[in-house]
Amino acid sequence: MTTALGTFKDRARKALGDKTLKTALDRTTGNARVKRAAAVAAWPDFDRARAAAAAIKDHALAHFPHYLEQFERNALASGAKIHWARDAKEACAAVIDICRQAKAKTATRSKSMLGEEIGLPDALAEAGIRRVETDLAEHIIQLAGETPSHIIWPAAHRTREDVSKLFQQHHRDHLLLTEVEAMVASARHELRDDFFGAEVGISGANFLVAETGAICTITNEGNAELTTTPPRVHIVTAGIEKIVATTEHALQLTRLLVRSATGADLTQYTTFHCGPKRAGDRDGPEEFHIVLVDHGRTQMLEEMPDMLRCVRCGACLNHCVVYRKIGGHAYGGAYPGPMGAALTPIFDGLEPSRDLPHACTLNGMCKQVCPVDIPLPTLLRDWRAKSFRQGFESPALRRGLALWALVASKPRLYRAALALALPLLRRRGKDGWIAALPFTPGWTQSRDFPTPAKKTFLAQIESGEQA
Template sequence: MQANKPENFYQNVKDALAQPDLKMIIRRTTDKAEAKRAEAIANFPGFENARKQGQKVKDHTIKYMDHYLAEFEKNALAQGTIIHWASTAEEASKIVLDICRQHEAKKVTRSKSMLGEEIGLSHALDNSGIERVETDLAEHIIQLAGDPPSHIVWPAMHRSREDVIKLFREYHKDPTYSEEIIDLVRSARRDLRTKFLTADIGISGSNFLLADSGSSCTVTNEGNAELTITPPKVHIVTAGIEKLVPSMAHAIPLLRLLTRSATGSEITQYITFHNGAKRPNDADGPEECHMVLVDNGRTKMLADGMEEMLRCIRCGACMNHCVVYKHIGGHAYGSVYPGPMGSVLTPHLNSLEVANKQTHACTLNGRCEEVCPVNIPLPKLLRSLRAQSWDKKYEPLTNRFVVKAFAALAKRPMLFQWVSSCGVIFMKLCSRKGWIRSMPLAGGWTRNRDLIEPESKTFMQQYKAMKKAKSDGA
């Protein structure tokens, strides 16, 4: 599957809605995640307090980011980690490739990292002729399928079990012919085990960077990060600069929020803190450790007043509760980061001119903000981006005309009510048996869904009638 592009958002959405089983497959996972999160929050009475604490930790670190970056660098260097700074995605990928070439690496293993996807590391490794092995089970599936991720926590959400069975039978040297999930997992384990042990370099992301110790924290359910990092002689970490927290004590409340919001569990199977290269008395570990700290638009977000988005801990809760994402999936957004958080991030990682359509992929119902573990006001940020897009005249002329026409109507109540009455009559004429299956000038709505027949009277007409009835009754 070829990755969609953000500038083709409308066509991407049409293609997604035309896939008969996609919505069912997506909702099967997101509805379960939504229910599990609700249960986990209900069993954690201190969630709101932890949420406020997590927000304060992130806001404090973002405010004093220059101080904590300097502290992290100093302490990481003391641990034996080699620090690299990257301003752009291209620069970050080049740094990683240069390290691989210096060590004449033929095979690298990767644990799941959205930052790695953001900087295009997968394509860079493939194009350089280095064998890339994705070790997260879901990433392994989409690597075999040639797909980009469709979710930041469950990258293979768009693939059914039948798809996975077919892929494993085609690509695994020792495939299972059982269709049971446990046997499919064993098949992946058999295929990946020798690759873990024979990799020249292991590449990981980081969930948190601890400034006071120079440590990097990974959070997984499969142990693949540990197997990616420990056997190879060289370990490379790629991390966004917003991953910083002051200390272990500040990481703990964020960890409690992350796991409950992401998977609905109290804690994941593996939370590991990595502290540079192997010491003389250590039994195992990499002989060399590199850390690539990536900006790629993050400081620009600070300058543009979008610093609240830098709180994001990549839990995916906003996607799981988004009515738009549940209909179109992740690929339609045409970006590494889909859903509400992606609609805010993509204009900064790419450009607002290219990705302004994503800012409209939202009903502004506020569910994303309601479930965000660090209280990111996503609807407010999206409204701000829409306003910027309007001011810079990125919106199509037809959209600008419609908005201006509505504004003109809204300033003239009598005319607005008359047009509304005409609209109701027109919609009633287009309806059959309570539904509108097609209607002139509304193809975008009726192409993939039916509209319910409206009431016979407008809201204002019903309101006036109710008021009159009350007055007569009095």
């Protein structure tokens, strides 16, 4: 996939040489993996809950039209206004139209990956509407002029030192702060006036509850509540795959989502919004709009329904050995990591994004940690096969694969090739590592390759060394 910053390979190569990025990713994803492991270990029924969560999502998807219609009916009864959008253009147009009707000059926005997916930040800017990101990490990357690099921690690529410099440059207090608490206080001071002065607040939704017509948001900072409650108009943008049948189902999924995302039992704020402010309510918006977005979801229901189970927890990113080396921006789309490699070909087409499914070791860790058991390695292999069938791979790669298939399908030829190659590789090694390999610079450009063992795995099996 090519962007203004080049191809995926260009971006990955640049990321691999960025030591600061490596430090930031190690801090964020390492902490997330430790916390998730502890949360799962403390929950004896995690596997059963995981199977139940997958079943909940599959049930909703199997009855997609019924539950979407039920949600619309109940949401309208609560006083909400529903807008259906077939694609990103229609979704952005609906949001902009609502903002203009509200005569909004400023819109606060709570973190929403769907907003990034449909290009809402750019649409607001083109419409002349000032956008204020209220999530702390989103605020950081807005100051830096960047896009999110992680779906849970959008500023995962930024170190504390980076953030301190950004705040000194852009915040009104202009202080070079070193403590996290002080930086949070500075951001709170910077955003407070916008929370209460914006005409419109825009949020996403973690779940759409069919039985009540409510939407559910799950956050840790409280910024979502300040984004959705004080403004006169609240706009929700949500993918139609967020639908669940009941509140109980939403809460069951929440238990898995939170543990998989942050390792906590619950987030600080789990809020159900159901319609605008009613008579007697102390607060809440006067208008409540829900923009329901397809943007490829119907196509996914036919081609890869498993991906519609995704609850956007980010666990697959935190455990992906590729993401942890190159970060999110290298992927070029709204969604990075294994989930992005599976989703981006749907949104942007396979030909321009075919490198993403290939950027995977297929070690299966993403499936192992997914709270709704999405078979991501299988989906990525399917994209690779489809890319090959449609002729998107280079002639050199096709010839190489044909040669590999020939060798791998003939045991004697395979063993002869190994017998020839392994001694040559061992001679290039030093202290157990190979610093460079001919014709395969990608393997050793940013890492050393382990020197092969003296005996192949097959030989070790036959001799009884491996059991």
